[in-house]
Amino acid sequence: MCGIIGYTGTAPAVDILMQGLATLEYRGYDSAGVAVVTGNGNPRVRVVKRAGKLSNLREILDGTWLEGRTGVGHTRWATHGEPSDRNSHPHQDSDGDLAVIHNGIFENFAELKSELIADGHEFASDTDTEVIAHLIGRHSDGLARGPEALADAVRAALRRVEGAFAVAVVDRRSPDTIVASRREAPLVLGHLDGASLLSSDVAGLIRYTRDVEALLDDQVAILTPQGITITDLDGNRSEGHRYTVDWDVDVAEKQGYEHFMLKEIHEQPAALRETLLGRTRDGRIALDEQRLDDDDFCHLDKVYVVACGTSFHAGMVAKYALEHWARVPVEVEIASEFRYRDPILTPHTVVVAISQSGETADTLAAAAHARAQRAKVVAISNVVGSSLAREADAVLYTRAGPEIAVASTKAFTTQILALELLALFLAQLRRAMFPEEWQDQLQRMAALPELMEQVFGQESAIRQLAATVAHASYVMFVGRQVGLPIALEGALKLKEISYLHAEGFPAGEMKHGPIALIEQGGPVVALATAGHVRGKIVSNIQEVKARGATVIAIATEGDTEIKAHADHVIYVPEVHELLYPMLTVVPLQLLAYFIATELGCDVDQPRNLAKTVTVE
Ligand code: M6R
Numbered sequence: 239m240c241g242i243i244g245y246t247g248t249a250p251a252v253d254i255l256m257q258g259l260a261t262l263e264y265r266g267y268d269s270a271g272v273a274v275v276t277g278n279g280n281p282r283v284r285v286v287k288r289a290g291k292l293s294n295l296r297e298i299l300d301g302t303w304l305e306g307r308t309g310v311g312h313t314r315w316a317t318h319g320e321p322s323d324r325n326s327h328p329h330q331d332s333d334g335d336l337a338v339i340h341n342g343i344f345e346n347f348a349e350l351k352s353e354l355i356a357d358g359h360e361f362a363s364d365t366d367t368e369v370i371a372h373l374i375g376r377h378s379d380g381l382a383r384g385p386e387a388l389a390d391a392v393r394a395a396l397r398r399v400e401g402a403f404a405v406a407v408v409d410r411r412s413p414d415t416i417v418a419s420r421r422e423a424p425l426v427l428g429h430l431d432g433a434s435l436l437s438s439d440v441a442g443l444i445r446y447t448r449d450v451e452a453l454l455d456d457q458v459a460i461l462t463p464q465g466i467t468i469t470d471l472d473g474n475r476s477e478g479h480r481y482t483v484d485w486d487v488d489v490a491e492k493q494g495y496e497h498f499m500l501k502e503i504h505e506q507p508a509a510l511r512e513t514l515l516g517r518t519r520d521g522r523i524a525l526d527e528q529r530l531d532d533d534d535f536c537h538l539d540k541v542y543v544v545a546c547g548t549s550f551h552a553g554m555v556a557k558y559a560l561e562h563w564a565r566v567p568v569e570v571e572i573a574s575e576f577r578y579r580d581p582i583l584t585p586h587t588v589v590v591a592i593s594q595s596g597e598t599a600d601t602l603a604a605a606a607h608a609r610a611q612r613a614k615v616v617a618i619s620n621v622v623g624s625s626l627a628r629e630a631d632a633v634l635y636t637r638a639g640p641e642i643a644v645a646s647t648k649a650f651t652t653q654i655l656a657l658e659l660l661a662l663f664l665a666q667l668r669r670a671m672f673p674e675e676w677q678d679q680l681q682r683m684a685a686l687p688e689l690m691e692q693v694f695g696q697e698s699a700i701r702q703l704a705a706t707v708a709h710a711s712y713v714m715f716v717g718r719q720v721g722l723p724i725a726l727e728g729a730l731k732l733k734e735i736s737y738l739h740a741e742g743f744p745a746g747e748m749k750h751g752p753i754a755l756i757e758q759g760g761p762v763v764a765l766a767t768a769g770h771v772r773g774k775i776v777s778n779i780q781e782v783k784a785r786g787a788t789v790i791a792i793a794t795e796g797d798t799e800i801k802a803h804a805d806h807v808i809y810v811p812e813v814h815e816l817l818y819p820m821l822t823v824v825p826l827q828l829l830a831y832f833i834a835t836e837l838g839c840d841v842d843q844p845r846n847l848a849k850t851v852t853v854e
Contacts, residue, residue, distance in 0.1 A: 263843065276305055354373070731830035
């Protein structure tokens with residue numbers, strides 16, 4: 239959700255904050271703002287903020303003198319209060335001594351707000367965040383000046399709040415200090431000589447340092463130019479999770495592509511190579527982190543896969559691989575539903591939690607629920623040291639590199655590959671496959687990146703096709719077996735970036751209702767690659783064709799017969815049936831991208847969305 243950044247050091251803070259916000263804008267772009275501690279003799283906190291994208295804030299900052307070497311910045315995805323200037327962060331206390339930025343939701347804010355109003359506090363916004371600013375302000379009154387005093391006030395205020403948050407505070411009475419904390423929302427600290435930084439993610443820090451430390455739940459960090467100290471909520475010294483980042487800043491930049499999404503679509507072959515790198519050790523497939531015994535996997539009786547959005551679609555593909563290769567029963571469930579029912583979980587249940595960011599609130603809560611029931615949690619995440627990875631019993635990283643576009647692409651294909659590796663890992667431990675069988679599958683996987691590169695050969699044909707589809711009133715996607723999650727993913731990609739009405743259906747279900755929606759010429763994209771359901775899907779194509787649909791088929795190279803049924807055909811190279819999803823999704827990603835650009839949409843930052851959904 240929101241992006242937060244903070245800097246204290248010797249350089250002009252506003253430049254570093256704006257640079258960081260540009261990197262974090264994908265997390266939310268309803269409004270943006272900065273607070274800088276200005277003035278030496280008589281420091282004060284100056285706040286500049288604006289509704290709308292970061293460019294609006296940049297415009298006013300261009301004409302504003304905002305000198306200071308300590309500050310915080312925020313880019314918002316609204317939860318409480320409409321996107322407006324007054325609801326933009328940072329928020330201040332009654333006296334304007336301090337400013338707070340916040341990502342998350344304070345669930346008991348209404349109760350705290352009533353208490354503060356009864357105490358005479360007046361509020362300038364409709365946000366939950368302003369409450370914490372007033373609370374910290376109230377706890378600061380009468381305290382000594384300096385970093386420790388500010389940290390005391392923050393700790394006291396945070397002990398009163400419920401919910402998920404990452405917060406950062408600057409105060410004129412402690413001008414070279416930022417105090418920050420988190421609970422169930424990401425916050426990473428950056429260590430460097432003569433300065434300290436914080437950010438919602440590593441991408442906001444990597445320009446300045448690779449020496450980073452993930453703050454853990456209910457820790458409080460005190461940042462000064464001299465360094466960072468961490469305590470718990472009672473003030474006892476503590477430590478975060480410190481590590482060195484191993485990717486470069488240019489990975490998080492556009493490198494000549496018009497949009498991050500197009501760049502990330504093209505990065506997929508390289509990302510798949512990374513996902514596969516060094517996966518066998520001593521003749522065995524290995525996870526990145528395993529705090530479980532092999533026996534835990536050998537004796538498992540059921541796998542639940544939990545995830546949201548695109549990651550959920552990757553989980554749907556995984557079900558086929560886990561059941562087919564590892565011979566284990568699998569249920570795939572939307573994380574926000576799983577957490578509120580009472581699934582039957584035992585110490586022999588493995589819950590595979592998939593999250594690109596590793597910070598999605600619903601997926602984290604589902605994993606926490608599973609662990610509380612003593613089930614084992616395996617995390618599939620793209621972010622090393624993410625909350626999900628830290629909480630899990632075993633981790634497999636997707637290694638896709640930073641994904642900036644809100645619409646997930648390379649995270650998806652690498653998730654599928656990682657999940658299929660997990661299926662082979664389980665198959666091996668449970669002796670569900672002969673060694674030559676899983677080795678054969680690994681070899682097929684190793685060929686995927688090159689085969690995917692061939693799909694890009696049809697990019698200009700897909701662009702032309704997109705121009706003809708862009709003005710349709712809807713687009714339907716149909717598939718069967720592993721084609722079904724790809725139909726759902728194709729529809730999700732299209733709707734989120736083009737706002738075109740798009741739905742995915744199991745092809746066999748069309749005649750049970752959805753076929754009524756078909757209009758003359760209405761586009762239907764059908765996943766019709768080779769395999770045991772190809773004949774079935776051809777029958778389904780004929781059913782929609784007979785009702786006037788224009789059919790775009792995704793088929794296997796060499797299948798010329800499909801041309802008799804479809805109006806347009808996009809070919810992908812032949813692979814094992816379970817590997818098709820990683821190839822067939824690429825034309826659908828490109829189709830969505832070109833339709834969105836044809837319609838003039840903001841591809842990387844679609845309306846109403848945010849990259850990381852850290853609220854429920
Ligand atoms: O970081 P996560 O994988 O947990 O995110 C889950 C969804 O929010 C995410 O996949 C979302 O659906 C994307 N915008 C889809 O493109």
